[in-house]
Amino acid sequence: MKREDVFEFFSRLAADNPHPETELEYVNDFTLLVAVVLSAQATDAGVNKATRALFREVDTPDKMVALGEDGLKQHIKTIGLFNTKAKNVIALSEALIRDHGGAVPADRDALEALPGVGRKTANVVMNTAFGAETFAVDTHIFRVGNRTKLAPGKTVLAVEKKLEKVVPQPFRLHAHHWLILHGRYTCKARTPECWRCVVEDLCPYKPKTAAPKKPKTAPAH
Incomplete structure (x- = not known):
């Protein structure tokens, strides 16, 4: 062209x-990251349906780790690949606490080092949360x-x-x-x-x- x-x-x-805005619903940078990880090979509408109640209760990595893998599965079992995604979300929450003081990093390499986060997810978070032109x-x-x-x-x-x-x-x-x-x-x-x-x-x-x-x-x- x-x-x-x-x-x-x-x-x-x-x-x-x-x-224009993402159609994923989120309340802060952490829930945005979780929603984008959950949206792989799933529709935004399906993710929103599953996370509305979840994000009312769980909006930080500490709360996510406290909820645990089995607790998270109960919320997201309508989403494809929910077993793997639950494992990744708990692991990335632990990594955020351990390596980033519980905050979502604004850096592509740091994001991609998190469990379940690939280049596309990192690009969405950098753009939507931090205003990067990705x-x-x-x-x-x-x-x-x-x-x-x-x-x-x-x-x-x-x-x-x-x-x-x-x-x-x-x-x-x-x-x-x-x-x-x-x-x-x-x-x-x-x-x-x-x-x-x-x-x-x-x-x-x-x-x-x-x-x-x-x-x-x-x-x-």
Whole structure:
């Protein structure tokens, strides 16, 4: 995508949604980190449903360790891979207490050293909690990056590196949220809703999906 088209692309997404935010619910940096770890291969809506009651009671690493693995499992058993995730959340809580005085670090390497935290999770936390201009590439962003030719790449890391290079100011801080939401609600995996897409004319994807036909109504007698 040409540089001027990239600027126009993000200008329109920004105009359409001036204040994009993560759809994960959280109360502080720690609960954000936990929610992002739980959201791997799960939907944000499913995670929110499981964590609402949890985060009312448990909002610090100390409280999480006190709850324990079995207690945590009771809260998150509706989420995929909950056994492994419960183990990781307790272990990362212990690591935060031991290595960071119970605070979530704002550093990528420190975050990635925590159990269950990969590059994508670290990027989300750095962006949402600390305002870092990071690009957390999930399946939605991977698809949108390739489909629109905004940031084509064969791997998640390749798409992330391309976004690092091409996304201009003033869009860098919120770019990954705009792309996630665009992929989740408009540029969908099976059938992109091109007919209502604000960047449709900037995107080379073919054939564009037409609006669904309205059912014919029977003539009034």
